[in-house]
Amino acid sequence: MKNGKEGVAREIMMGSPVTLKPEDTLDLANDVISLGRIRHIPIVDDGRLVGIITERDLIGAAASHIFGLKQKNKSALLKSVSIKEIMKKRVVTAAPDTPIKDIAHLMAEKKIGCVPVVSAGMVVGLVTTTDVLRYVESLA
Numbered sequence: 669m670k671n672g673k674e675g676v677a678r679e680i681m682m683g684s685p686v687t688l689k690p691e692d693t694l695d696l697a698n699d700v701i702s703l704g705r706i707r708h709i710p711i712v713d714d715g716r717l718v719g720i721i722t723e724r725d726l727i728g729a730a731a732s733h734i735f736g737l738k739q740k741n742k743s744a745l746l747k748s749v750s751i752k753e754i755m756k757k758r759v760v761t762a763a764p765d766t767p768i769k770d771i772a773h774l775m776a777e778k779k780i781g782c783v784p785v786v787s788a789g790m791v792v793g794l795v796t797t798t799d800v801l802r803y804v805e806s807l808a
Contacts, residue, residue, distance in 0.1 A: 677771060678764040680803045681785045681793030687712045690719065690752035697721055697751055708782040710791045711755050717784055717791050719755035726754070761786045762795065772800045 686700055687710045697709060701723050711719035762771050762783045771783050775797060785793035 675768040677762050677766045677785045677795055680799045681795045683793045685794040692751050693747050694749045695746035697726055710784045716789045719757045720759045721751055721755045768803055771795050
């Protein structure tokens with residue numbers, strides 16, 4: 669608690685996170701993850717959250733298809749698979765005014781590394797494990 673007030677998601681979330689569409693391909697997700705140095709990408713359709721893809725999902729999907737393929741074949745495969753084929757469709761979300769301790773509890777209970785922050789069905793931010801840890805550190 670800062671100043672006796674309980675912290676909420678909007679205080680620690682990364683606003684306007686990078687998003688992709690279900691029709692986008694894994695090569696684009698791979699580029700965003702690699703170049704943006706991010707691990708979680710909300711998937712939106714007409715502005716509405718429909719799924720999430722993580723670095724781990726991408727590695728797992730790629731490994732199951734790519735094992736033993738040469739780089740040229742790996743690139744071709746990533747271009748041929750759409751995000752909707754591997755994204756997680758059941759996404760744990762929070763509202764901007766959700767207490768940080770509730771988000772931390774959800775993340776630990778569900779064993780997830782991020783929680784998209786949604787308002788009126790639209791993704792307005794993303795809270796990651798790192799955000800929660802930095803918040804906890806600031807309390808000391």
